[in-house]
Amino acid sequence: MSDRKTTPGAGSGTVPSAPAPEGRGGAPALPQEALEIAAGYAFAGPALDLGALIWDGRCLPDAQIRVPLPMLNRHGLVAGATGTGKTKTLQLIAEQLSAQGVPVFLADVKGDLTGISAPGQPDDKVRSRAAEVHQQWTAAGFPAEFYALGGIGRGIPVRATITSFGPVLLSKVLQLNQTQEQSLGLIFHYADTKGLELVDLKDLRAVVAFLTSDEGKGELRNIGGLSTATAGVILRSLTAFEAEGMADFFGEPEFDTNEFLRTARDGRGVVSVLELSAVQDRPRLFSTFMMWLLADLFHDLPEVGDVERPKLVFFLDEAHLLFDDASKAFLDSITRTVRLIRSKGVGVFFVTQTPKDVPAEVLGQLGNRVQHALRAFTPDDQKALGATVKTFPDSPYDLEELLTGLGTGEAVVTVLSERGAPTPVAATRLRAPESLMGPVESGALERAVTSSALYGRYAQAVDRESAYERLQASRAGKGPDEMCAAAEAGERAGTGERRARREDDSSVVEQVVGSGMFKSLARSVGTQIGREITRSLFGTARRRR
Template sequence: MAENTASAAQQIAAGYATEGAALELGSVVIDGVVDPTAKVRIPFATLNRHGLVAGATGTGKTKTLQGLAGQLSDAGVPVLLADVKGDLSGMAQAGQSNPKVEQRAKDTGDDWTPTAYPVEFLSLGGTSSAVPIRATLTQFGPILLSKVLSLNDTQESTLGLIFHWADQQQLPLLDTKDLRAVIQHLTSDEGKADLKGIGGVSSATAGVILRALVNLEAAGGEDFFGEPEFVPADLLRVGPDGKGIVSLLELADQAANPRLFSTFLMWLLAELYEELPEAGDLDKPKLVFFFDEAHLLFTDASKAFLERIEQTVKLVRSKGVGVFFCTQLPTDIPNAVLSQLGARVQHALRAFTPEDQTALKKTVKTYPNTKNYDMEEALTSLGTGEAIVTVLSETGAPTPVAWSRMRAPRSLMAAIGVEAVTAAAKASPLFGKYGTTVDRESAYEKLTAKIAEAPAPPPPPADAPPPPPRREREAPSMVSEVLGSPMVKSFLRSAGTALGREITRGLFGTRRR
């Protein structure tokens, strides 16, 4: 029986044999017995065909991500890893041996060596100890912002028209104050003509968008949108020792708004697609992008948003970027996207409810047929740190389904202290670039200055009654007054020539020039 088990394990492993370099996932398990010599791996050359890492809480999914990121770094491949729960910071320190790690190394035939990796600690704005990164609203674009604001299709279309109007007028929307001022202008008496000029947008719909924007500001969004704007090319760095930089992006003050976090990751991916040149077939990717909590990206997403995700995932592979979606259930990922994911690493599923049972049956149907495992039983019987795996071989064919005992990460499998993160962030070359918020002159300030330079109107006749006292207004109303004046409208009509070329937008509505 043991001989048959070993033979079956070797037959499965033969499907994972590679000529080029590969990520080592673990070793094959048959009937509860692991064969350390039956290796399960992903060829580096197929990583740009993307992948899925799924599994219920507590099944070892995060440790799998940590192990994969470490191997990629060792191979000189930069990694972006979303650290949603804050427990991946240990990658910056070497791991610690213990009996469990030693047994796992023996089971998987791994010459385990404690290893630290070059880590950049990043966060979405806020007051985190990590390097804060931001994006301007103009760059972020209306489609992604609509996802953050939970707008419906009609409201998303309206926001797109508002952005288009601001683009035409060369009004940079750097932060939430700028967009709020533009919407308030368009919904004011002075802005009715402009509102009609961009397609007869409903003022009621614009008001809904304004309220959603105010709610985003209250949830900390105003700390994220602004300058200096993050340059996605800073993710594509390799350390002096040849190891790929691991960029850990944490939630920080955006914990109450995980939708912003997941949408920002999509913005980064869209920017990489727009900026990187075509790469063709590479021996290893330029960057691997781990998209944690991926279900947040797809929940309540508009049709336009889902279509653009599908297009971006399909096209970004030609730029040498690999994307791994990480979530609890494969059914969290739309079929159009799931069908493009070449590698599948499925940790244990729980089937406690009728919905869980349905998800389990759907998951089983997505795997190739196998005579070695009862898939429903296997997916609910996996131990912690074990997964059902199938990937694309070097020839592009699916590999046999493998119950795999996964390798242990070589870095520290625990979070490090805030002091260590702070010290690492301040020592980073990115801290000087992004560490201080910049509030440069934007649309409101520029237009106000333009009016201040204009000649003063002639004084009224001596016998004219004095004008009524002017009531002070709040700043947003002042913006409406400024933008609604005839002088400014004339200025805006010629702004395309005076201020530069018209803004164009890419696949996701992000700014291109």
């Protein structure tokens, strides 16, 4: 006699050992186990509706599965095999967050999340799903902004300076080993202390080239632990990286991540959609860029503790790319960021195929789980399935059988209750998104991008004086300290000349733009502020907004 649990899940075909008692009108009452599960999701405060409980192969629409809104900053995981409905789950959650006034960030790897801005199209499948789960479905679009890394793709360009990106994240992009990563950190420290601001790739390449040249070898010897050979490896990696067309991602104007925290005039949260389909062949770059965005938000946001609603919920698609071949320092930084950013009011959801794609230290920080179907065609698949089952709380389901039998748009759910305790495991038939399930027409997307108030702020790249230009002064035989001193002296002299001109200038615009203070601030970030740069998680630069 087997002690294996029965599977009261989707399509299991398992029959209860005894008939369920009848409810009102002769309809079968919920079994005791189903009643206990449903009671675990009966929250008193605001919550997002995920779907209806599945029990013994039946969808029970009166047993609604929900997630408390205040618990969305406790992070989460959306996992499942390809084609099981993960993207639609993201869309469903993002819509309801926006409706509750919470801004959302979506990494759109496949290019099919732009539809969140347009009303959905009702059809027989949508009507059938809505009826099954007692959903009052209404076609609706949500306020959205569209972005693209470095302007590669259709969206407002998102750029970062090399200085703020930092050595740890850049080392992952360049695939440097631990020794080379530490050496790159020394190079950043040298540039910071010498006032050589690193805005774009050519700036960093110029600094490394200077340190490996005959002129700069004396400076190289003063940087502890940095060898000429290692600096040469870093220089070659940078040159190859730039040759692959990566220069567009770094530069100015640098994107202000506080743009992601906006709400629309009607109070709904703005959904920020970052298009990544144009850079799918560079997964290491875009996954690392996502961590820069997260680290930058972490630096800027104040501590708020537990809040009634999150300030922002961040969805990282293809999350396994963050962790592939990552150094221990990088993994430690991710773990710390995920653990600490909750108190800043930010939730992070990792989206991937199996929980084993996420390191255990990170997985342990994720309080909300939506697990779509898994496949078990190979021994490795079977092993992954067993590992996934072990990550769930005890339940009356046979999860191994259930997870391989779920249909598209069905998932196993467990979240944190309002008390912060895990809810019972619930097989769930998920609701249908109310926005368009697919990309919007390209012309409509182009119009949305160019009509945005942010487009004029970030569309045009700016190349101002920075490390590359200042190192050109080495042709005059000046060392780095002399170059910085000369630059500062020139700025002070220019300030006096422009002040004299300004007294005779009647244009208010020219008085401001041509003022010594404005130009000096714009040009001397590296020389005056660069020496005071501090770095924190991921080695990213801390900046004041």
